[in-house]
Amino acid sequence: MTSVYDFSAVSLSGHPVSLSEYQGKVILIVNTASFCGFTPQYQGLEKLYQQFKDLGVVVLGFPCNQFGMQEPGDSEKIGAFCEKNYGVTFPLFEKVNVNGDKAHPLFNYLKEHAHGVLGSEAIKWNFTKFLIKKDGTVFNRYAPLTKPEDLIGDVQKLLAE
Known part of the structure; x- marks a missing residue:
């Protein structure tokens, strides 16, 4: 696999x-x-999406229940929760695993191309973020503590490339 595409x-x-x-x-x-x-x-993810979607940015959300069982619902419940509580309009996908033998292949690719703290490949918690260039390759990985608004500079940099 050569890109997220x-x-x-x-x-x-x-x-x-x-x-x-x-x-x-x-x-x-x-x-x-x-x-x-x-x-x-x-x-913040929705705000970033709304601010930049017309310029060519998309946010993709992948619910995951691997960390503290914090995503127990099915697809319908997840979608309703996100829309009702946060007005989410960016694309959301079915629940996936991001670590382990049953990890979605996309996340294996992302982890391989952007390591976490101390070179770790494993995703440590919810809301780990991966920013992807226009050519489909990984630009950077961001920790859960990194707020969506903190990514604006990198998003603008990639839009200008």
């Missing part, structure tokens, strides 16, 4: 989506959870 995922509504649909865009991929201390970042 080589992968596909299933949307919250149950439809397969090839990430090649986002070719030429700056992509922010985030593993999310509805009942996490970082869940309010949904608001």
Whole structure:
């Protein structure tokens, strides 16, 4: 696999989506959870999406229940929660694993191309973020503590490339 465009995922509504649909865009991929201390970042992610979507930026949310069982709901509950509480309009996908033997292949690719703290590949918690260049390659990985608004400079840099 040479870029994120080589992968596909299933949307919250149950439809397969090839990430090649986002070719030429700056992509922010985030593993999310509805009942996490970082869940309010949904608001910042939506704001970033609204601010830059017309310029070629998309945010992709991948719910994950691997950290503290903080995403227990099914797709319908996840979608309703995100829309009702945070007005999320960016694409959300079915719940995935981001670590372990059953990790979604996209996240294996992301972890391989952008290591975390001290060179670790494993994702440590919800709301780990991966920023993707227009060519589909990984630009950088950001810790859960990094707020979406802190990514604006990097997003603008990638839009200018």
